[in-house]
Amino acid sequence: MAKFFMAATNLLGGTAVIRGRDAEHIRVLRMKPGEDVVICDGEGTDYYCRLVRVADGESEAKVLHTAPSGTEPTVRTIVLAGLPKGERADYLVQKCTETGASEIIFFTCTRCVARPLNMDKKLERWQRIAEEAAKQSGRGLIPTVGFLGDYGAVLDCAVHTDLGLFLYETGERTPIRAAIEAAPEARSAAIITGPEGGFASFEAELAQQVGLWLCSIGPRILRCETAPVVALAALMYGTGNL
Amino acid sequence: MAKFFMAATNLLGGTAVIRGRDAEHIRVLRMKPGEDVVICDGEGTDYYCRLVRVADGESEAKVLHTAPSGTEPTVRTIVLAGLPKGERADYLVQKCTETGASEIIFFTCTRCVARPLNMDKKLERWQRIAEEAAKQSGRGLIPTVGFLGDYGAVLDCAVHTDLGLFLYETGERTPIRAAIEAAPEARSAAIITGPEGGFASFEAELAQQVGLWLCSIGPRILRCETAPVVALAALMYGTGNL
Numbered sequence: 001m002a003k004f005f006m007a008a009t010n011l012l013g014g015t016a017v018i019r020g021r022d023a024e025h026i027r028v029l030r031m032k033p034g035e036d037v038v039i040c041d042g043e044g045t046d047y048y049c050r051l052v053r054v055a056d057g058e059s060e061a062k063v064l065h066t067a068p069s070g071t072e073p074t075v076r077t078i079v080l081a082g083l084p085k086g087e088r089a090d091y092l093v094q095k096c097t098e099t100g101a102s103e104i105i106f107f108t109c110t111r112c113v114a115r116p117l118n119m120d121k122k123l124e125r126w127q128r129i130a131e132e133a134a135k136q137s138g139r140g141l142i143p144t145v146g147f148l149g150d151y152g153a154v155l156d157c158a159v160h161t162d163l164g165l166f167l168y169e170t171g172e173r174t175p176i177r178a179a180i181e182a183a184p185e186a187r188s189a190a191i192i193t194g195p196e197g198g199f200a201s202f203e204a205e206l207a208q209q210v211g212l213w214l215c216s217i218g219p220r221i222l223r224c225e226t227a228p229v230v231a232l233a234a235l236m237y238g239t240g241n242l
Numbered sequence: 243m244a245k246f247f248m249a250a251t252n253l254l255g256g257t258a259v260i261r262g263r264d265a266e267h268i269r270v271l272r273m274k275p276g277e278d279v280v281i282c283d284g285e286g287t288d289y290y291c292r293l294v295r296v297a298d299g300e301s302e303a304k305v306l307h308t309a310p311s312g313t314e315p316t317v318r319t320i321v322l323a324g325l326p327k328g329e330r331a332d333y334l335v336q337k338c339t340e341t342g343a344s345e346i347i348f349f350t351c352t353r354c355v356a357r358p359l360n361m362d363k364k365l366e367r368w369q370r371i372a373e374e375a376a377k378q379s380g381r382g383l384i385p386t387v388g389f390l391g392d393y394g395a396v397l398d399c400a401v402h403t404d405l406g407l408f409l410y411e412t413g414e415r416t417p418i419r420a421a422i423e424a425a426p427e428a429r430s431a432a433i434i435t436g437p438e439g440g441f442a443s444f445e446a447e448l449a450q451q452v453g454l455w456l457c458s459i460g461p462r463i464l465r466c467e468t469a470p471v472v473a474l475a476a477l478m479y480g481t482g483n484l
Contacts, residue, residue: 070461071461071462073460091333094465095468095471098462098464098465098468098472099462099464099468099472100460100462136463136465137462137463137464137465138461138462138463139462175484176479176484177479177482177484217484218313218315218342218478218483218484219312219313219380220313220340220341220342220379220380220381221340221378221379221380222340222341222379223336223340223378223379226337226340226341226471229337229468229471229472229475230340230341230471230475230478230484233471233472233475233476233479234475234476234479234484236460236472237418237419237475237476237479237480238479240419241460242417242418242419242459242460242472242476
């Protein structure tokens with residue numbers, strides 16, 4: 001069944017008014033009154049609706065019943081990724097959305113090659129990719145995509161979760177599985193991964209000092225756009241969400 | 243340290259002769275005699291070498307010592323993927339190589355949208371992607387990329403491993419974690435995933451009849467190029483390879 005996202009307030013009174021790109025999508029799918037759609041409020045509730053009016057620019061649907069989306073992981077995970085170059089960021093957003101991230105935040109750090117130019121435009125683009133991926137994979141919420149220019153704020157963000165995982169390539173580290181298994185009750189988590197050039201050692205030290213796990217993710221070296229997806233899959237597996 | 247792959251026979255006598263694209267790569271890196279490189283035989287052994295001669299088209303290195311690559315997972319995993327369209331296949335090969343696949347086999351089935359045209363050329367391209375990703379991630383072997391036109395052969399391939407996982411989107415299935423945990427001693431595994439259109443129900447029934455696990459991978463629906471990567475990450479996590 002076609003799935004759309006909509007702010008909960010537009011669904012009050014038992015009627016959903018579908019506008020903009022979603023209305024266009026309904027038109028493209030050649031849907032007709034009488035057909036059913038799912039409208040998700042983006043906060044974990046699905047509204048099962050029947051179309052009553054289909055028109056250019058605006059369609060209307062009657063709410064039949066509601067149900068919890070049931071597709072959201074039990075762990076709310078923030079992925080914090082060193083800003084990668086070009087298409088890698090698009091890929092990262094798409095795959096992390098499918099795999100269950102709740103929030104995706106890019107940041108710059110010492111060894112970033114990519115420059116944070118035109119970030120407003122890029123964030124808009126990534127948010128669209130997240131929305132598309134959330135729809136396709138049947139997520140109950142659309143991850144928000146953000147940007148932080150301040151490395152301290154990145155660490156602070158991770159510290160305020162139940163399980164802060166900092167992926168690092170060298171030195172003494174905890175296998176990611178051991179870190180995940182040490183927090184079986186985690187309801188929130190953060191995964192921090194570096195850019196193409198990796199992290200400077202002082203950045204890893206800071207992470208450790210504020211109480212994050214310095215983690216390894218196996219002996220193979222993952223590309224910067226692959227690491228967060230594999231780490232997220234590991235977290236979902238370890239917390240019973242796969 | 244720069245890593246290259248080479249058939250073991252070229253390393254006999256304590257000297258490695260590096261030709262072709264690898265020699266070109268050494269030239270591009272502006273490496274000089276006296277610098278060290280790692281040459282992997284693609285079968286699990288790394289040769290630590292020192293360059294003694296660098297020239298256009300051919301370089302020579304002296305073997306200092308050898309060591310097991312130590313980056314290969316304990317489970318030898320074949321990824322069998324319904325042939326996807328366009329760039330998705332490239333992505334699948336690259337990410338599955340990084341994540342630890344030993345072999346990647348595309349196949350066609352009822353709901354495949356992609357047509358298996360010019361397969362020789364495509365296989366050559368994918369093999370190159372696998373080689374590149376194996377080098378970058380420090381793998382001890384280069385996964386071979388293949389193609390099977392016969393669905394029966396795909397199932398047969400999976401049946402001859404210790405743990406055959408068939409990812410399916412609907413009906414009664416075993417969570418992938420339960421399937422993996424049921425085979426703690428597995429030394430080989432197969433992950434079968436469908437194309438964009440998924441599997442026909444008879445294809446899933448056949449898989450079950452020959453003894454494969456029909457698996458779910460969480461309540462979210464993954465794209466056809468994402469599912470094998472997430473499943474592989476789950477397998478690596480569950481078998482202690484992350």
